[in-house]
Amino acid sequence: MELVSPMDIAKESVQAVQDYSLLAWRSVSNLFTRPRYVSDTLMQADLIGVGSLPIVVLTGFFTGAVLALQSSNTLQRFGSLSLTGQLVSLSMVRELGPVLTGLMVAGRNSSGMASELGSMKVTEQIDAMRALGTDPTKKLVTPRMVASVVMLFFLTIISDLVGLAGGWLISYFLLGLNSNQYWTTAWQSLVFSDVFMGLTKPLLFGFLIASVGCYYGLAAKGGTQGVGRATTQAVVAASVLILVVDFFYTKLLIAVFVVH
Amino acid sequence: MPGAASQLEPAPPPSGSSQQTIIFKDVSIAFEENQVLSQVSFELTSGETKMLLGVLGSGKSTILKLALGLIKPDSGDIWVLGEHVNQMKEEDLFHLRRRIGMVFQESALFDSMTVRENVAYRLVEEHVPAEEIETRVREALRFVELEHTLDMFPAELSGGMRRRVAIARAIITKPEVLLYDSPTAGLDPVTSTTIIELLVKQRDVYHTSALMATHRLADTLTMATHYFDEKANQMLPIPDGSSIEARSTFLVLRDSKVIFDGDVRQLAASTDEYLREYIS
Numbered sequence: 108m109e110l111v112s113p114m115d116i117a118k119e120s121v122q123a124v125q126d127y128s129l130l131a132w133r134s135v136s137n138l139f140t141r142p143r144y145v146s147d148t149l150m151q152a153d154l155i156g157v158g159s160l161p162i163v164v165l166t167g168f169f170t171g172a173v174l175a176l177q178s179s180n181t182l183q184r185f186g187s188l189s190l191t192g193q194l195v196s197l198s199m200v201r202e203l204g205p206v207l208t209g210l211m212v213a214g215r216n217s218s219g220m221a222s223e224l225g226s227m228k229v230t231e232q233i234d235a236m237r238a239l240g241t242d243p244t245k246k247l248v249t250p251r252m253v254a255s256v257v258m259l260f261f262l263t264i265i266s267d268l269v270g271l272a273g274g275w276l277i278s279y280f281l282l283g284l285n286s287n288q289y290w291t292t293a294w295q296s297l298v299f300s301d302v303f304m305g306l307t308k309p310l311l312f313g314f315l316i317a318s319v320g321c322y323y324g325l326a327a328k329g330g331t332q333g334v335g336r337a338t339t340q341a342v343v344a345a346s347v348l349i350l351v352v353d354f355f356y357t358k359l360l361i362a363v364f365v366v367h
Numbered sequence: 368m369p370g371a372a373s374q375l376e377p378a379p380p381p382s383g384s385s386q387q388t389i390i391f392k393d394v395s396i397a398f399e400e401n402q403v404l405s406q407v408s409f410e411l412t413s414g415e416t417k418m419l420l421g422v423l424g425s426g427k428s429t430i431l432k433l434a435l436g437l438i439k440p441d442s443g444d445i446w447v448l449g450e451h452v453n454q455m456k457e458e459d460l461f462h463l464r465r466r467i468g469m470v471f472q473e474s475a476l477f478d479s480m481t482v483r484e485n486v487a488y489r490l491v492e493e494h495v496p497a498e499e500i501e502t503r504v505r506e507a508l509r510f511v512e513l514e515h516t517l518d519m520f521p522a523e524l525s526g527g528m529r530r531r532v533a534i535a536r537a538i539i540t541k542p543e544v545l546l547y548d549s550p551t552a553g554l555d556p557v558t559s560t561t562i563i564e565l566l567v568k569q570r571d572v573y574h575t576s577a578l579m580a581t582h583r584l585a586d587t588l589t590m591a592t593h594y595f596d597e598k599a600n601q602m603l604p605i606p607d608g609s610s611i612e613a614r615s616t617f618l619v620l621r622d623s624k625v626i627f628d629g630d631v632r633q634l635a636a637s638t639d640e641y642l643r644e645y646i647s
Contacts, residue, residue: 235475238435239489240465
């Protein structure tokens with residue numbers, strides 16, 4: 108096996124960060140210049156949004172249900188079983204709804220984008236597109252970015268609601284809680300900062316999913332093996348980035364809302 | 368820093384460039400440790416087809432990609448249709464590329480689109496009315512004799528048919544320059560001749576300037592010794608003593624350098640040992 112010098116690895120890493128940043132910047136700045144590919148954006152929205160609905164609904168539902176189940180044990184010890192609704196609601200809206208939806212969509216769509224764009228890259232279709240006078244970042248990246256951001260926002264709302272419904276199902280049928288009590292505590296415990304945090308996270312995650320997926324796709328080289336590698340890397344990077352960004356963003360928002 | 372001087376003071380294209388479609392001046396490029404082109408200079412005049420010959424990996428495809436601005440040279444200057452390609456930004460290059468047609472080695476058709484959508488791609492991007500697109504797509508496909516494949520996907524076509532669809536996609540906007548990257552590579556002799564006939568037709572009927580990268584000498588000799596007879600609608604050999612001129616020249620690359628630039632007679636008369644061996 109050939110040994111690679113640490114200097115080369117460092118150079119490659121810096122280059123990768125630079126290329127990713129440039130791609131991310133261009134995908135946003137393209138929004139303000141023509142041509143805009145509306146039909147491509149709608150097609151991607153259908154693929155990302157509608158296509159991801161079943162897994163997002165299932166994930167949300169079972170997460171909410173298991174949250175109610177797990178927390179009931181602890182809450183019962185303190186005689187606070189009635190707070191189940193509040194706990195499920197806060198956990199889902201602030202954290203689990205956006206993060207799990209993000210991770211699911213990353214697994215499904217970052218990989219899809221990386222493999223699609225990667226295949227186009229290794230078969231010279233990306234070069235052909237440039238040769239035909241089309242900017243691939245405009246035609247391929249920006250529509251995916253817009254579709255991911257918008258659709259992840261709505262998918263997260265759906266996931267939150269379905270999660271609450273899952274929690275209610277367990278609370279009502281297994282824990283014997285009053286239905287009205289569950290929904291009232293769930294609703295009343297939410298304040299502006301919770302909803303703000305829960306609904307701005309998917310915007311960041313949607314951007315990460317599309318930009319990371321497209322970056323690895325466009326950087327693919329080395330035939331079908333390269334496409335496979337790009338796909339795996341995209342899912343891993345997007346998932347890890349979602350969790351890292353989630354931590355720092357939560358920390359930032361907590362600081363902001365505590366100050367105010 | 369390579370090219371620093373020319374960035375400070377953009378060099379004007381050499382005089383008389385209106386006749387020259389493409390100019391390469393001392394162009395060098397290396398990929399990592401591998402020097403692919405060093406100090407390559409040539410000119411392509413209007414209406415001429417220049418055939419880039421060389422063994423695999425001699426930098427033929429690189430020249431085409433440089434001309435399109437898909438990659439940038441390490442040093443040297445490139446002008447295409449009067450534009451200083453190596454100093455242009457990517458956004459500006461998209462406008463220039465719309466005046467150039469490129470046929471990639473592996474066709475590079477969009478595999479999720481039908482033949483019709485592939486050929487119509489540029490027209491759709493330019494918001495041409497749908498009826499006009501349909502007419503022009505059919506016309507371009509008729510030119511390559513593949514009108515019946517309109518609704519098929521690239522995966523359903525043979526290698527030769529894909530190559531012909533790629534030619535149709537490249538010529539549909541009647542570009543001023545055409546770049547062919549090994550258009551006959553991997554094809555059987557009959558299909559190769561069909562493709563070469565299309566290239567000769569494009570050269571003699573539409574007088575489009577072209578660069579053709581190839582490693583098949585036989586194809587280039589056919590191009591240099593044949594013309595397209597519009598009345599007979601076929602490619603015919605140029606009779607001895609005829610005044611018909613096949614506007615085709617050769618550019619031979621070896622070890623990242625140009626070792627020959629001239630027409631078929633000069634090639635035949637060359638005393639260079641490598642060339643003699645190459646053409647024998």
